[in-house]
Amino acid sequence: xxxxxxxxxxxxxxxxxxxxxxxxxxxxxxxxxxxxxxxxxxxxxxxxxxxxxxxxxxxxxxxxxxxxxxxxxxxxxxxxxxxxxxxxxxxxxxxxxxxxxxxxxxxxxxxxxxxxxxxxxxxxxxxxxxxxxxxxxxxxxxxxxxxxxxxxxxxxxxxxxxxxxxxxxxxxxxxxxxxxxxxxxxxxxxxxxxxxxxxxxxxxxxxxxxxxxx
Amino acid sequence: xxxxxxxxxxxxxxxxxxxxxxxxxxxxxxxxxxxxxxxxxxxxxxxxxxxxxxxxxxxxxxxxxxxxxxxxxxxxxxxxxxxxxxxxxxxxxxxxxxxxxxxxxxxxxxxxxxxxxxxxxxxxxxxxxxxxxxxxxxxxxxxxxxxxxxxxxxxxxxxxxxxxxxxxxxxxxxxxxxxxxxxxxxxxxxxxxxxxxxxxxxxxxxxxxxxxxx
DNA sequence: CCCACTTTGTGCGTGCTTTCACAAGCGCGT
DNA sequence: ACGCGCTTGTGAAAGCACGCACAAAGTGGG
Numbered sequence: 001x002x003x004x005x006x007x008x009x010x011x012x013x014x015x016x017x018x019x020x021x022x023x024x025x026x027x028x029x030x031x032x033x034x035x036x037x038x039x040x041x042x043x044x045x046x047x048x049x050x051x052x053x054x055x056x057x058x059x060x061x062x063x064x065x066x067x068x069x070x071x072x073x074x075x076x077x078x079x080x081x082x083x084x085x086x087x088x089x090x091x092x093x094x095x096x097x098x099x100x101x102x103x104x105x106x107x108x109x110x111x112x113x114x115x116x117x118x119x120x121x122x123x124x125x126x127x128x129x130x131x132x133x134x135x136x137x138x139x140x141x142x143x144x145x146x147x148x149x150x151x152x153x154x155x156x157x158x159x160x161x162x163x164x165x166x167x168x169x170x171x172x173x174x175x176x177x178x179x180x181x182x183x184x185x186x187x188x189x190x191x192x193x194x195x196x197x198x199x200x201x202x203x204x205x206x207x208x209x210x211x212x213x214x
Numbered sequence: 215x216x217x218x219x220x221x222x223x224x225x226x227x228x229x230x231x232x233x234x235x236x237x238x239x240x241x242x243x244x245x246x247x248x249x250x251x252x253x254x255x256x257x258x259x260x261x262x263x264x265x266x267x268x269x270x271x272x273x274x275x276x277x278x279x280x281x282x283x284x285x286x287x288x289x290x291x292x293x294x295x296x297x298x299x300x301x302x303x304x305x306x307x308x309x310x311x312x313x314x315x316x317x318x319x320x321x322x323x324x325x326x327x328x329x330x331x332x333x334x335x336x337x338x339x340x341x342x343x344x345x346x347x348x349x350x351x352x353x354x355x356x357x358x359x360x361x362x363x364x365x366x367x368x369x370x371x372x373x374x375x376x377x378x379x380x381x382x383x384x385x386x387x388x389x390x391x392x393x394x395x396x397x398x399x400x401x402x403x404x405x406x407x408x409x410x411x412x413x414x415x416x417x418x419x420x421x422x423x424x425x426x427x428x
Numbered sequence: 429c430c431c432a433c434t435t436t437g438t439g440c441g442t443g444c445t446t447t448c449a450c451a452a453g454c455g456c457g458t
Numbered sequence: 459a460c461g462c463g464c465t466t467g468t469g470a471a472a473g474c475a476c477g478c479a480c481a482a483a484g485t486g487g488g
Contacts (some may be wrong), residue, residue, distance in 0.1 A: 004405040007384060023465065032384040035449060036468095043467055051466045052454040068403050069410030076402070083301035088299045093382065093399050138405055161412065162405040164398075168223060168307065170246040178408045185307050188290070188395050189219040189282050191352055191376040192312065194392045196283030198375065211401070214247050237435065250438090250477055257437055265436045266484035 001041050008064045015057050023054040032144045043126045070098035077103040077136040077160075079151050080143030081111055081121050085164060088140060089117040103133040107147065124151070132160040138162045152179075215256050220245045222278045229271050237268035284312035291317040291374075293352040293365050294357030295325055295335050298380055302354060303331040316348040321361065338365070345372040349379070353377045359383045 010030040014022055016036060022043050024042075030036035042049070047063045049055040065071055076094070089101055103117055107124045130136065130146050139155040141148050141163060148167035155163060156177050163179045164169055168186075168205050171179050228236055238256075241268060242249035256263065261277045263269040281284055289355040290308070292299050295318050303315055318330055321338045329334050336344060344350065353369040355362050362381035369377060370391050377393045379385055382400075385393050 002404055004407070005397075005400040006384070008403075010384070012256055024467095025465085030384065034447065036449090037445085038466065040446085041467095048342060049466055050454065051452075052456090054465065067407070070403065071404045072410075074402070074406050074409075082488050083304045086296075087301040088398065090396065094402065097399050097403065099399070099402050137409060138402065154422065162409045164401055166406060169222070170220070170244065170303050174232035176374075176412070178405060178412075180405055182396060182401060183219075183397070184222075184305065184396070185313070186216075186219040187396060188288070188308065188313050188352065188377055189222075189284065189311065191392060192283040192288050193218070193281070193396055195288075195351060195376045196286075197389070200394075238437095239435085248477060250479090251475085253435095253437060254476090263436055264484065265482075266434050266486095268435065 001044075003031070003033065003037075004064050004068055006033075007038065007041070008061065011057055011061045011064070013060060019057055021050075021054045021056055021154075022060075025048070027055070029141060041051045045100070071115045072098065074099050074138055075102035075134050075136045076138045076140060077105060077127075077130065077155075078098065078140045078142060079124065079127070080141060080147070080154075080167075081106040081114075081116060082142060082144075085140075085142035086116055088142065089119065091173065092187070099138075102136055103129065103130045107143075127151075127154050131155070132161060136160060138164065140164045141171075142166045142186075215258070217245070217247065218239070218278050218282055220247075220261070221252065221255070221281065223269055225275045225278070228288075229275060232273055235264075235268045236274075237271050238263070241269070244371055259331075259332065284314070288313050288352055288356060289316035289348050289350045290314065290339075290352045291319060291344065291348070291369075292354045292356060293319045293338065293341070293362070294355060294381075295320040295328075295330060295367075296356060296358075297352075299356035300330055302356065303333065308376060313352075318346045319344065321357075341368050342372045345374060350374060352378065354378045356380045357386075362380075362409070 007027065007132050010027060017046055024035045024039045026116070028038040031038065037185050045063070045067050047060060062122065078089055078101060082184045085104070094101060101117065101119065103126045104121045106112060106121050109123070109194055111121050112123045137160060141151050143151055145167045148165060148169050149171060152163055152171045152173060156173055161177050163171065163173070165179055165181045168183050172178055220374045222239065222243060238249045238253045242252040259277070259281050261274060292303055292314050292315060295303070297320070302395050303318055315331065315333065317322060318333050318335045319341055320335050321337055323337070324335045325335050325393065341342070349373060353374045355365050357365055362379060362383050363385060366377055366379070366385045366387055370387055374390050377385065377391065379393055379395045382397050383389060
């Protein structure tokens, strides 16, 4: 489930605060979901709480980490060291959660050799070699839209089956390859859409429904 | 619907290529969805295509832009000018789509006054004044997790009802305020989860099911 | 004018997700 | 030992999204 990471983060926050057990109700509030849904999610992954008490925080953290595969560490390559790529490379939040930035790649020769977040930027031509030698299993694409599909294809051919795509294009990949997309302007557009709906509802609803009279 | 922006982008790509009409089948492929779903989405927003021909690209672009509220322009404030905030400020893709970065705010006095993407960074204390004077309607939070809730509350009190949150916390906001969350490590965790499931299925499935024999 | 072909719009079945509601289980105080 | 209050786990209902498949509607050629 896509909600497990959210639960995990909420649990880790509780753990930092020294909480030992938590009820589904409290955890659900912290994670922003319905408590029945949370219980079903947890029961579905086989974890057990204790009736009348709740869930043991530490045990649950371990179980979810295990289910998510965070007990192993994943080598991540970032392709496209522009502003966004650099921001991701510098972001410290990955290392603590089982992810290790293993390589930075870029097509610009002027970029190659520079050091970003204590890693040398290497040329995109060495993608296949880097993936092999560093054991990269997740590729993060932060290139311009035009380059993204080419990079994705090369990643897949090099054996990478998990891709996180920040470029604003729909990637075409063979079955069995998992692509997740993060698109900043799409998020803004969805916000604008809802904001407009709210504005329309607040007094101009008739206009949208075609019922304006005056 | 959350898919309209994807359709819009695909349509704009077609428009750039000079295409005049497009069938639901072709557009659906470009957008990576089922053609029936696309037709239902479009019919649901009232747009009309022509049977036997398809949809007129230009008309559809206009209709979707209108539905998404992109015919007006939205003033966006970015709060937290770290690596990510700077990357977003520098990213040019917003202006062309109805969004205008109107203000940059940060709590660090050393940051205030610096110029990023030809905008002066202002101190967070002037948030309320900036929101008012610039007519900010969307707030983007790229602060550390600890500061995010405080910023969100202040944004809401200043009248902002749309928030895009990059900080890894669940924001608590009053009803009527729309929060969207983008969390990079959650995306990676979901990828890792699926990657592990794939790996387990490929030959070690029995282990997970508790059926290991040897 | 008519017919064959193309493409939209949508009714309907299916399966998943969410939520309610409650029985079963656990701890604690007496 | 017993009962009361709290919390989990889950059956069942409701709601929703997806996709098939087909009728309706338009185009173009003969």
